[in-house]
Amino acid sequence: MRPRVETVFQTMAMDLIERVIPAIGPSYHQGTVGMIATLLAIVSEEWDRAASRRIEENNRLREMFKQAAPAINEPALRSRIFQLAKTADHDFHITALENNNCALRAALIALHAHVETQTSTEARKVEAAIWHELAKSTERRRLMSAQF
């Protein structure tokens, strides 16, 4: 789409803040429009990276699951992780990528809880990899306007 969606939303957000809000009387409605402007700004930031960050994260989780499977003692969990490691993103709509991401992250929670209870060196390696990935996941989602 041209003009580019992120530019349009960013411009609209600034229009709301600089031109519309000062023209509105009651403070409550100013606040509402301010929030809508901020939501537009967030979407403008998220738009371009939305598919990319999900594909990247899904692939990293699958790769981690491949490495982690041998360290899992519990058969049902090992099978779940092994099966998910073999999946791939074929539908690149955001909703489809998000659904795959949710399945992978739900399994990640189970894997994390499992390796925390294990004492092996392999389990510690998997745990370290999980923490590394979780920190990276917050970098992928970080907004310019975020307090932290």
Added chain:
Amino acid sequence: MAALEASLAEYIQMKMPAAAEIRVDQLAQISGGASRQTYRFRLSYRERDEMRERRLILRRDPSASLIDTDRKIEFAAYQAFFGTSVPVPEVLWLEDDARHLGSPFFIGVEMTGLETSPSRILMEPYAAHHQKIAEQKWSILGAIAAHDPAKLGLVGVMEPVAPESCWKRELDYWEGVLDSDELIPQPIIRAAIRWMRRNPPRPAQKVSVVHGDYRTGNFLFDEQGRIHGILDWEMAHLGDPLEDLGWSLNRVWCWAHDDRRGGLIAREDAIKIWEKASGLKAAPDAIHWWELFATVKGQGIWVSSAHAWETGANKDPILVLSSWALMNSQDRAALELMGRLQ
């Protein structure tokens, strides 16, 4: 608005039978916390041949809100602290019967000419008074902790809890909120919860009133940096006073985008002020646990706000904004506290 003004006037007439010529006008909705619809209005009436005027606040329950709370507890907290060293606005009437205004509500006195906004506190003339505001902010929080809930008359109103059970009750509750409302998995906060259960905090030094949402944005201040009122007691309960301190130090309230807590002062300085005012200690391991708990509670609130919006219970944009803007920051705060932020 005219219909609501008329209903308000009718209700107040019932509460003030001696007053004549009661009139409600200038009704306007304002931002006032996430769990109630808040309006300001002017009440005028004749009393003993003299016309009087008051600026009042109406807090009305919406169909669904960011935080599920009991208005009776909120009202009782305002009543209990009014006139003490913890400044709060005066509240007048609590009404559970929805037939008057469409849903339950309470009415209190408006403290006018003051500011609450976290973004405005970063600007002049307020920015020049950050140290002064911070001294009061954490001293008042210490005073809340120092007050005896029994003497305040709140023991019968708020659910009792033993000192050794405070942490578990709160963690169970907020984990339950995540279980019921999360729309997407939360691996970071789930890991935090597991760590917290493996490493419970020491019992509370005392059970005190916990405000529940004590932060910059929930108190009224003036241009000289004086705090006049603590607001939004909708999550008040009995518990470990470190819960409030931990919440006040939450990274998501670093409005200045730096390390200053509440956009005001360094974490360690805030803790010192609180310790002096409360007469209590914030042992490093204990306050660390409660700061991590604040990230769980925060994520519980942002998750339930997203859930309320998506299920259609409430379409207020603040529910989306708080979810989109704060969830990742809350995760990063949890990672930092667990020593996992790279």
